[in-house]
Amino acid sequence: xxxxxxxxxxxxxxxxxxxxxxxxxxxxxxxxxxxxxxxxxxxxxxxxxxxxxxxxxxxxxxxxxxxxxxxxxxxxxxxxxxxxxxxxxxxxxxxxxxxxxxxxxxxxxxxxxxxxxxxxxxxxxxxxxxxxxxxxxxxxxxxxxxxxxxxxxxxxxxxxxxxxxxxxxxxxxxxxxxxxxxxxxxxxxxxxxxxxxxxxxxxxxxxxxxxxxxxxxxxxxxxxxxxxxxxxxxxxxxxxxxxxxxxxxxxxxxxxxxxxxxxxxxxxxxxxxxxxxxxxxxxxxxxxxxxxxxxxxxxxxxxxxxxxxxxxxxxxxxx
Numbered sequence: 001x002x003x004x005x006x007x008x009x010x011x012x013x014x015x016x017x018x019x020x021x022x023x024x025x026x027x028x029x030x031x032x033x034x035x036x037x038x039x040x041x042x043x044x045x046x047x048x049x050x051x052x053x054x055x056x057x058x059x060x061x062x063x064x065x066x067x068x069x070x071x072x073x074x075x076x077x078x079x080x081x082x083x084x085x086x087x088x089x090x091x092x093x094x095x096x097x098x099x100x101x102x103x104x105x106x107x108x109x110x111x112x113x114x115x116x117x118x119x120x121x122x123x124x125x126x127x128x129x130x131x132x133x134x135x136x137x138x139x140x141x142x143x144x145x146x147x148x149x150x151x152x153x154x155x156x157x158x159x160x161x162x163x164x165x166x167x168x169x170x171x172x173x174x175x176x177x178x179x180x181x182x183x184x185x186x187x188x189x190x191x192x193x194x195x196x197x198x199x200x201x202x203x204x205x206x207x208x209x210x211x212x213x214x215x216x217x218x219x220x221x222x223x224x225x226x227x228x229x230x231x232x233x234x235x236x237x238x239x240x241x242x243x244x245x246x247x248x249x250x251x252x253x254x255x256x257x258x259x260x261x262x263x264x265x266x267x268x269x270x271x272x273x274x275x276x277x278x279x280x281x282x283x284x285x286x287x288x289x290x291x292x293x294x295x296x297x298x299x300x301x302x303x304x305x306x307x308x309x310x311x312x313x314x315x316x317x318x319x
Contacts, residue, residue, distance in 0.1 A: 019288045020281050021273050024252035027229045030245045035233040036066050042226055050218070058214040062204045062222070069237075071200060074150045076238040079104045080143035084184075087136055098127055101139065106149060110142050117318070137183040144184075144192060145170055147238070151196070153203045157213055161223075162202050165195050167314075168275040174313035175306060176271035179299050180264070189240060190247040190264060191271045197230025198223050228252055254296070266298035274310035 027035055040063060047059045065071055082100045086092050101107055108127060115130035116123040124130040131139055148169055155162055169192050176191030177183060201223045205214055232249030236242075247264040250257035251272055254265035273292050276284035286307065293303035301309075 019273075019283050019285075019292065020276050021252060021269070021284075021292065023224050024228050025225055026253045026256045027232050027249045030232050030236065030242065030249050032233065032236040035229060035236065035249075039226060039229055039233065040066055042229075043222075046218075046222065052215065054208060054212045054214050055218050058204055058208060058218065059222075061207055062201065065200065065204065071234060071237050072203075073200075073234060073237060076240065077104065077107075077143060077146040077150070079107055079146065080140050080184075083136075083140050083143060087140065087184075092136065094128060094131070097131060097136065097139070101127065101131065101143075104143070104146065107139075107143050107146060110145070110149070111139060114138070114142065140184045141170075141173070141177075141188060144189060147193065148196065148199075151199055151203075153199065153206060155202050155205050157216070158202045158205055158219065162199060164279060164281065165198050165202075167279055168272075168281075169193075169195060170317050171278050171310055171313045172268070172271035172275035174271075174317070175274045175310050176267045178309055179267045179270060179301060179306070186241055186244050186247075187264060187267060190244045190251070190268045193235055193240075193244070194231055194248050194251045194268055194272055195227060196234045197232075198227040200230050200234065201227060254298075263298040266296045270296055270299045270306055271310075274306050275314075277307055278310035278314045 028038055029035065043059050043063055043066075047056060050056045050059065079100060083097065086096050086100065101111065111127070111130050111134055112124070115133040120133055124133055134142070148166060153162055172194060173188045173191030177185075177188040180187035182188070202219065205219060208214055228249050228251060231251075232245045235245040235248050243261050243264065246257060246261045247268050250261075250265040251268040254262055254269045257265040270293055273284075273289050277286060277289045289307060290303040293299065293306055299306060
């Protein structure tokens, strides 16, 4: 038996036909220092099992990331935080909104692309019209998505996996926010960032030589078992709300989440399941997803409606 798992834990290695939302663990704590310690212990256990030098270098690289105060992450975009302040006003002024948006050229490009989509028939005349077309809540969501757009990784051996993670993120976030009946805020944030830890893990392969490749099975094992813990750590490092970190850390096992945040963790879990089905992930069958969604307490919608919403979200987002 792998040192990576205790005797009473399920096998966390990839399993053919197993739904992709199964097999991850939740953190023991969502305090930043304790998250780092837990991940360091888990990586050390795995390291002791490795024979190939390249596999050991991959794990050592992840340990080096853990030692970095920022995890090598860029700053979380401040645009959505500034927009939040304006949108809390009774009558937000468009001039204030445009002034904030214009500070972020990449956000402007993303809004312009969304406002020029097929359903509008033509490009907007100016940024003000683009914002009006897209809507203020969607502008906020696009701004938050900048956190993932800023993570530019070159991982040729795992580019398909990274692309899939990026594709699922806003779909799961949209479903989570829809279930929470909040167009923006913590539910969307937690849904969007639930798998950012998987991006960090895959980025750990970047420094390795193209001729000396880490075993894909090892990357899958580390990702499958620990990505939620990495995600909780990233949310904490970014200084976002503690509740977001807890929900993200428990989004695969919401039953282990503290009671006051269990509802949010369940909604993120539901969004995650639905996003896997929407993008056609291996093992993510409609039947398995429906059964998993029916076991959850928090979502007030039936499984079919949740899965349908994920499909609509993917189509709307251009997936």
